[in-house]
Amino acid sequence: MLDLAIQPPAQARPGVALYPPLTARLSSDNNIFEELSQVWANVQLVHHSGEVLYQQLSGKVADSAHPLPEDSGSGSNAAYFYFPDLIIHQPGQYRIRITLMQMDYSCDTAPDGVVTVREWVDSRSITIDEHAPNRSRPSQCLSPCSIDLTDLEQTHVNVPSCECCGTTASRSHRAQVEGTAPITRARKSVG
Numbered sequence: 001m002l003d004l005a006i007q008p009p010a011q012a013r014p015g016v017a018l019y020p021p022l023t024a025r026l027s028s029d030n031n032i033f034e035e036l037s038q039v040w041a042n043v044q045l046v047h048h049s050g051e052v053l054y055q056q057l058s059g060k061v062a063d064s065a066h067p068l069p070e071d072s073g074s075g076s077n078a079a080y081f082y083f084p085d086l087i088i089h090q091p092g093q094y095r096i097r098i099t100l101m102q103m104d105y106s107c108d109t110a111p112d113g114v115v116t117v118r119e120w121v122d123s124r125s126i127t128i129d130e131h132a133p134n135r136s137r138p139s140q141c142l143s144p145c146s147i148d149l150t151d152l153e154q155t156h157v158n159v160p161s162c163e164c165c166g167t168t169a170s171r172s173h174r175a176q177v178e179g180t181a182p183i184t185r186a187r188k189s190v191g
Contacts, residue, residue, distance in 0.1 A: 002026050002041070002100045002121050005080060010124065011132035014091055017059065021084040022123065024098045026065060028077045036065040038103040039118075041081040046122060048093040057096070059085035088128045096123040 006023035024041055045057035065079040081098070088094060099120040105113040 001028065002098065002119050004098070004121060004123060007124050008086070008096055008126050011127045011129060012088065013130060013132050013134060014128050015087060015089050016134070017084070018086045018088070018126070021082060022086060022096060022098070023083070024081040024121070026079045026081070026100065030077060035102070036067050036079055039079075039100065040064045041098050041100050043083055043086065044097045044099065045088060046095045046097050048095075048125065052097070053094075056089060058087045058089070059083065061086070088126070091128050091130060094126050094128065096126065097121070098123070 003025055004022070005025040006020055008018045008022050009020070012018055022043065026039070026041075040062060042062040043057065044061075045053045047053055060083050063081040063083060065081060068078040068080070083098075086096070097120055100118040102116050102118050103113045104116050107114050
């Protein structure tokens with residue numbers, strides 16, 4: 001089942017990246033690990049009238065599945081998709097549709113495979129307005145550190161790292177960069 005772990009903001013300004021970034025979660029009662037290499041999600045902008053607006057949403061509009069580890073207690077039946085830097089350029093009222101896609105190689109007439117839509121989910125409504133609060137990406141070291149990735153960090157999965165310092169996003173790191181705890185920056189390992 002596809003759902004949204006992190007919804008986009010209810011309001012945003014045109015041309016400003018949506019913050020916090022949209023994050024979708026895929027879960028199943030079955031082991032999905034083996035099929036994750038053939039699964040990805042993409043996002044589309046949907047006008048409040050229901051019309052899909054092509055090429056009016058910019059940023060990272062597709063992502064492959066990031067599996068959660070088996071030792072997380074969820075088995076091999078959970079993954080997530082992360083969409084940072086999504087930008088809506090025109091004022092209006094929208095939703096973002098996340099579509100789960102999968103390659104299917106079982107069709108004899110298409111030996112290179114065909115893409116199938118497994119399911120989709122729409123976000124809550126987003127109002128894009130010039131007078132909306134300015135919630136663009138903070139200039140401090142908060143992205144993606146201020147994202148609530150509680151489920152992911154409890155499983156010790158490789159969650160996105162802070163673009164400034166390389167520290168893995170976590171509650172303790174958010175406290176450090178927000179000034180509520182002493183800052184001790186972890187070094188990004190170079191392999």
